[in-house]
Amino acid sequence: IAALRRRGLQPGAFANYAIAIGPSKVDKTVSIEEFMNIIYDYNKKILDPVAERYFFVQDPVKVKIEAEAQTAKLPLHPEKDLGTRILKTSTEFYLQKQDLEDVKKAKEGQVFRLMHLFNFTKEKGKLKFYSRDHRPELKAKLFHWLPTDEKQLSKVVVKMPSGEEIKGWAEKSTEKLKQNQVIQFERFGFVCKQGKNEFWFGHN
Secondary structure, eight states: OHHHHHTTOOHHHHHHHHHHHOOOSSOOOOOHHHHHHHHHHHHHHHHTTTOOEEOEEESEEEEEOBOOOOEEEEESSSSSOOOEEEEEOOSEEEEEHHHHHHHHHSOTTOEEEETTTEEEEEETTEEEEEESSOOGGGOOEEEOOEESOGGGEEEEEEEOTTSOEEEEEEEGGGGGSOTTOEEEETTTEEEEEOSTTEEEEEEO
16 A cells, blocks of 8 residues: 555545445456556546646657757646746757657658647758647647756656666756655656655556
């Protein structure tokens, strides 16, 4: 139970599951995997409306995008007004290694988007600013990102249920989060803070 709490699983998720299945005279056996997937679903419904969002880049690779420097205000939640966090950008960014591989394999002229920032395109082997606003018709693949200025970053480790430890960069502001606070690393999953630079993975 303590381990589940450290992963950010809420008591309400288990309570809602118990209410949903209700009392029964017939025993029903489910696998632990099936049970946990149901719990994750209930937990997500509890966390989605309240969990703040931040960026975490595992396997970070530095990439240059020809664009103007700016002060980016990123929402802490996609729907509710929970405030913003600020990141100052230059022409260099950290992208996840796998995301950069997707860019390298892409055709010339394909458009991509840095979340909450701008669209960029691939031209003659270079990455260049394309437009600012999110436009669904572009069908731009979405990437999370971080600036390369280490003063704005924090080296963190995410402990997975399997025992694996995933390391990478996160936003500096994650250091000020409360112990046991559950947030969402965008495009990664829900995590629970368990130390200044340590998080325990909950689920997607």
